[in-house]
Amino acid sequence: MDPVFRALGDPSRRLLLDRLFERDGQTLGELCAHLPAMTRFGVMRHLAVLESAGIVVSHRSGREKRHYLNPVPIRLLHDRWISKYADQVVGRMSAIKQRLEAATPMDTFDHVYSVYIQASQERVWQAITDGDETVRYYYGTRFASSLEPGAALTYAYPDGSIAADGRILEVDPPRRLKVTFHARWDEQIAAEGPVEMSWVLEASGDATRLTVTTSGLKPGSRTAEDFAGGIVYIVSGLKTVLETGQLLAVGAPA
Numbered sequence: 683m684d685p686v687f688r689a690l691g692d693p694s695r696r697l698l699l700d701r702l703f704e705r706d707g708q709t710l711g712e713l714c715a716h717l718p719a720m721t722r723f724g725v726m727r728h729l730a731v732l733e734s735a736g737i738v739v740s741h742r743s744g745r746e747k748r749h750y751l752n753p754v755p756i757r758l759l760h761d762r763w764i765s766k767y768a769d770q771v772v773g774r775m776s777a778i779k780q781r782l783e784a785a786t787p788m789d790t791f792d793h794v795y796s797v798y799i800q801a802s803q804e805r806v807w808q809a810i811t812d813g814d815e816t817v818r819y820y821y822g823t824r825f826a827s828s829l830e831p832g833a834a835l836t837y838a839y840p841d842g843s844i845a846a847d848g849r850i851l852e853v854d855p856p857r858r859l860k861v862t863f864h865a866r867w868d869e870q871i872a873a874e875g876p877v878e879m880s881w882v883l884e885a886s887g888d889a890t891r892l893t894v895t896t897s898g899l900k901p902g903s904r905t906a907e908d909f910a911g912g913i914v915y916i917v918s919g920l921k922t923v924l925e926t927g928q929l930l931a932v933g934a935p936a
Contacts (some may be wrong), residue, residue, distance in 0.1 A: 686755045689735035694720065695728045699737065702751040706791065709746050739796045739893065750794040757914050758797075758921070790900055793909060796893040797917050801924045803883045806890045807856030809924055810881055818929060819919030821845065821912075829853050835861055848876060858882050863896075871904045892917065 689695055694717060701716045702708060714725045729749060732738035736755045740747050799806055809815040813824035820837065823845045827835035831853060837846045845867050852860035864876035877898040884891040894917055899906040919930040 685735040686737065686758075689731050689737055692728065692731075694724075695732055698725075698728060698732065699751060702738065702749060706750050706793075707748045709748055713749065736796060736798065739794050741794060750792070752794065752796050753914055754795050754797045754917050757918050790898050791906075793896040793899060793913060794893065795895075795913055795917055796891060797921055798886060798889050798891050799921045799924055800889050802888070803856040803885050803890050805924060806883050806892055806920075807859075809920055810859065811855075815923075819923050820916055829855075829859075851878070852880075856883055865905060865908070868904065868908070871908060874900070874903050874905045877905060877909075892920070 690699075697716060698713055701713065710722070710726065710729070713729070714720070714722050717725055729738060729740075733740060737752055739750045739752045741750065742748075801809075809819075811825060811827070811829060813826050816823060816825040816837070817840075823837035823839055825835065825837055827833050827850060829850060831850055833850045835848050835850060836844055838844055846863055846865050848862040848864050850859075850861055852858060858880065860878065860880040862876045863879045865871045877896055879897075880893075880895045882893045882895070884893075894913055896909055896913060899909065915930070922928060922930045
């Protein structure tokens with residue numbers, strides 16, 4: 683948690699997070715415009731601190747490098763240090779972000795969430811693809827699939843009803859899983875159609891960096907609103923289960 687506290691301690695870095703909160707996926711040039719008195723190198727140094735803390739994730743898109751707000755470490759900080767001292771009034775930062783993004787001229791957008799987990803790639807892969815594992819952190823649902831390209835997948839509730847289904851697009855154990863994901867837990871969300879999700883696992887010493895990208899989200903949609911808090915909860919729950927053996931102590935987002 684110390685790197686997160688240090689990263690949030692500087693007002694310029696907090697301003698960069700605010701700008702990404704308002705509009706995700708900005709380039710270095712766009713972020714420099716928010717700190718006109720600072721050199722390009724200075725902004726790069728601040729972004730490096732935020733990336734080291736895991737609060738910002740960058741991805742290349744062609745020749746551009748885009749930066750995304752990653753709320754997972756902030757959620758973990760909240761769960762560890764803030765929630766036990768204060769009532770949980772809200773917690774839906776990402777949902778607010780989506781309402782702000784609804785005003786931007788984008789057809790679809792991505793969510794990119796990343797977290798370091800103190801476990802091997804193989805262990806994290808098992809937790810993602812084994813139904814006996816997903817019931818512990820994925821809203822009680824059991825994952826099922828043959829994990830072959832084109833194969834069907836389902837997330838089922840204990841009563842057998844389907845929470846979500848889809849298809850396997852790419853599979854490369856224990857490094858990458860890309861799927862279509864069609865939520866079925868709400869009629870309105872189901873009517874909005876499927877999105878794509880990729881789970882990318884990268885070894886980092888004895889730990890694994892997990893990056894979950896949801897693509898094809900539409901600004902202002904119910905799917906975008908539900909996924910905003912939902913994926914953060916799932917990724918945080920996965921980390922907690924693997925590192926402590928316990929379920930996430932906080933309630934699921936409303």
